[in-house]
Amino acid sequence: MAGVADAPRGGWRTATVVTTDQPVARAVRLRLDVADRMDHLPGQHYVVRLTAPDGYTAQRSYSIASAPGDPLVELCIERLDDGEVSTYLADVAEPGDEIEVRGPIGGWFVWDCATPALLVAGGFGVVPLVSMLRTAHVLDRVDLLRVAASARTLAELPYADELAAAGALIALSREGRGIRPAGRLSDADLVPLWEPDQTAYVCGSASFAEAASQLVVAMGFPTGRVRVERFGPSGS
Amino acid sequence: MTTPTRGFFGRRRERDPRLPPGQYDVGNDWPVLTAEPSPRIVPETWSITVDGKVANPSSWTWDEAHKLPPSEYRGAIHCVTTWSKFDTWFAGVSVDTLLEVAGPTAEAAFVMATSKTGYTTNLPLADVTGGKAWVVWEFDGKPLPIEHGGPVRLLVPHLYFWKSAKWVTRLTLMARDQPGFWEQNGYHDRGDPWREQRYQGD
Numbered sequence: 001m002a003g004v005a006d007a008p009r010g011g012w013r014t015a016t017v018v019t020t021d022q023p024v025a026r027a028v029r030l031r032l033d034v035a036d037r038m039d040h041l042p043g044q045h046y047v048v049r050l051t052a053p054d055g056y057t058a059q060r061s062y063s064i065a066s067a068p069g070d071p072l073v074e075l076c077i078e079r080l081d082d083g084e085v086s087t088y089l090a091d092v093a094e095p096g097d098e099i100e101v102r103g104p105i106g107g108w109f110v111w112d113c114a115t116p117a118l119l120v121a122g123g124f125g126v127v128p129l130v131s132m133l134r135t136a137h138v139l140d141r142v143d144l145l146r147v148a149a150s151a152r153t154l155a156e157l158p159y160a161d162e163l164a165a166a167g168a169l170i171a172l173s174r175e176g177r178g179i180r181p182a183g184r185l186s187d188a189d190l191v192p193l194w195e196p197d198q199t200a201y202v203c204g205s206a207s208f209a210e211a212a213s214q215l216v217v218a219m220g221f222p223t224g225r226v227r228v229e230r231f232g233p234s235g236s
Numbered sequence: 237m238t239t240p241t242r243g244f245f246g247r248r249r250e251r252d253p254r255l256p257p258g259q260y261d262v263g264n265d266w267p268v269l270t271a272e273p274s275p276r277i278v279p280e281t282w283s284i285t286v287d288g289k290v291a292n293p294s295s296w297t298w299d300e301a302h303k304l305p306p307s308e309y310r311g312a313i314h315c316v317t318t319w320s321k322f323d324t325w326f327a328g329v330s331v332d333t334l335l336e337v338a339g340p341t342a343e344a345a346f347v348m349a350t351s352k353t354g355y356t357t358n359l360p361l362a363d364v365t366g367g368k369a370w371v372v373w374e375f376d377g378k379p380l381p382i383e384h385g386g387p388v389r390l391l392v393p394h395l396y397f398w399k400s401a402k403w404v405t406r407l408t409l410m411a412r413d414q415p416g417f418w419e420q421n422g423y424h425d426r427g428d429p430w431r432e433q434r435y436q437g438d
Contacts, residue, residue, distance in 0.1 A: 009422050009436070050244040057238075058246055059258060059318055084247050084260070092243040099241055105435065107421035108271050206268040210383060213273035223353055226273050 007107035010038035012049075015101045017093055018072055024158050026079045027124070028090035029065075031072045034101060039068040042131040043110040043201065043229075046073065046103030050088055060085040063127040063203075063229070064104065065159070067134035073101075076158050078124045109201060109229040113139055116195050118221075120185070120212050122150045122204030123157070128229065129203065130159045133166050142166065146193035150185040150208065169193060187215055194219060203229040254312055255320055256429035262319035268383045269317060271417070272353045275403055279387045284334070284371055288348075288408035291339035298387070301371070304329045309370055309393055314429040316396040326380075326391050328372030331364045334407070344409040348416060349390050349401040357401050357416035358425060359392060361409065368394055371404060396427035396434070 015032040023029050042064075049059040066074035079090040093099065111117055111132045119129040126149050136142045147168035151157035153175050164170060169192075170177055171185040180189075200216045202209050209230040216226050252261060279298045287293040296304070307330040314320045340361065347359045363369065370391040373380050380386035385402030392399045398418050419425050424433040432438060 007422065011437075049238075050241040050246070051238045052244055052246040053240045055238075056246045056251075057258060058244075058260070061317060088241075088244050097242050098239075100238060102435075105422055108417070202273075206383070210268070210274060217273045223273050223275065228270060228272055230267075230269050 007041055007044065007110055008038050008104050009107075010103050010105075012100055012102045013037065014098050015073070017095050017097045017099065019095060020089075020093060022090075023076065024156055024160075027076060027158055028079055028086070028093075029074065029076045029158075030089060030093065031074050032099075032101065033071075034073050037073065038104060040064055040073075040104030040131075041068065041110045042113065042135040043128045044104035044106045045128070046075065046101045047105065048075075048085060048089070049100040049102065050085055051100070058084045061105070063131070065127045065130045065134075067131060067138050069138055070134075076124065076127050076130075109203070109227050111135070111201065113141065114144075116144050116198045117146070118190070118193055118195070118198045118200045118216070119145060119147045120150075120190065120200065120202045120216065121148070122185070122208030122212065125202075125204030125208065125229070125231070126157065126159055126163060127203075129201065130162060132201070133162070137166075146195060146198070148185060148189055148193060150204070150212075185212060185215070187219060190215055190219060198225070200226045201229075202226060204231075206230045252322075254322060256314055257432050259314055259318055259320040259429065262321050265319075266321060266384065267315065267317070267319060269315065270383070270402065272355065274382050275352045276382070277352055277387055277403060279373075282352075282387055283405065284388065285406045286334050286338035286409070287406065288410055289341045289344035290335075290409050291341060292337065294334070294338045296334070301329060301373075301388075304333050307333070307370055309372070309391060311393055313393050313397050313400070316398060316423065316427070316434050320429075324393075325376050326370060326372040327374040327377075328370050328388070328391070330367060331369040331371060331390075331407070332367065334371065335365060338409075340409050343411040346410040346413045348408045348410060348414060349399075349404055350406040350408065351401050352403040352405050355401060355403070355417050357399050358410075358414055358419055359395070359399055360413075360426065363392060363395060363399075363426070364407075368392065394428075396424075396429055398423065399427050
């Protein structure tokens, strides 16, 4: 199993918050101007570090939603009620604030922009996939990507409009959508998205990622062609 | 010290001295972070091999490993994603026991741990000897869950937890260091949480 060996790797930088908004409930989307930025590959992440007046720090990793060519770095973060960093970013941070970031980081959950990929995400797991989709648009290679996004309801799915416009399959467990009845993501959803030589990228909570990656393995993907990014209240 | 972030005060003022810098106490949770699908491994088909720069390349089946002198670890584990978990209890066998049989040669200085999935991670030999590393199959007195590396994982609790390879099947001793999976992907070759060796260059 080999990732992208020469994936860009950036050090600590100062980021200035340019805009914040709340695209779905319990979320904050930040657009950051990162000084002296190293461009990322779609799928990579940044670390955000907050420092208290007494020097105490808290840091968490967040996937990048923007494409590499975007002049700003876009993060879309789930606000966890007991979160220490996500509550600050959602409730306190405002345009003009400076925060420390480190990135881009990661060489495994990275799309090479040249080979076919099946992208499968649950909830906020769509964020790195949005970066992949936006990059594919810029490169005019959307044909390489097949996307499935899962959430409880459409209103809870970040980037739902953008995903739907890109032709993503949207699987909602609590409500029907079009001819698809409410239900968890299943092999019936994923099999039609299969193409030869795909690499699968699965991103979501630990339980979603476990279930979805097992679905993909059951479809016949060799485990070496399944890249998984798991996060959760504690792991993200 | 870095400039404070406007409006950030942090929640945790009482800092547990067992917490390495930049880590927080995750409490009773145990987050799962894995880059690949979890493999389904039947214990009866699992084995652990010690090879490379050793006098006697050796393998142990599930039953054979369970007949080795038992050893356990009680204490903290630290993940590079900044959570730490205290008062864990793992049981299995000390890596020292396996190395006593295999017999590292004079030039052995590093270890590559390999998982059933192909995941690899590299460690200095000194970090897996002297009672610092285990091959474990129990957590809290119960079989180690699949998502946490069951049936058997490596445990090197004094380093960040990506070094504790899940689903471990092979320890290969090497004369020279080579980067493993995360180490090729930007993470540190040693990963000492007390020195915050998270990424290459730290």
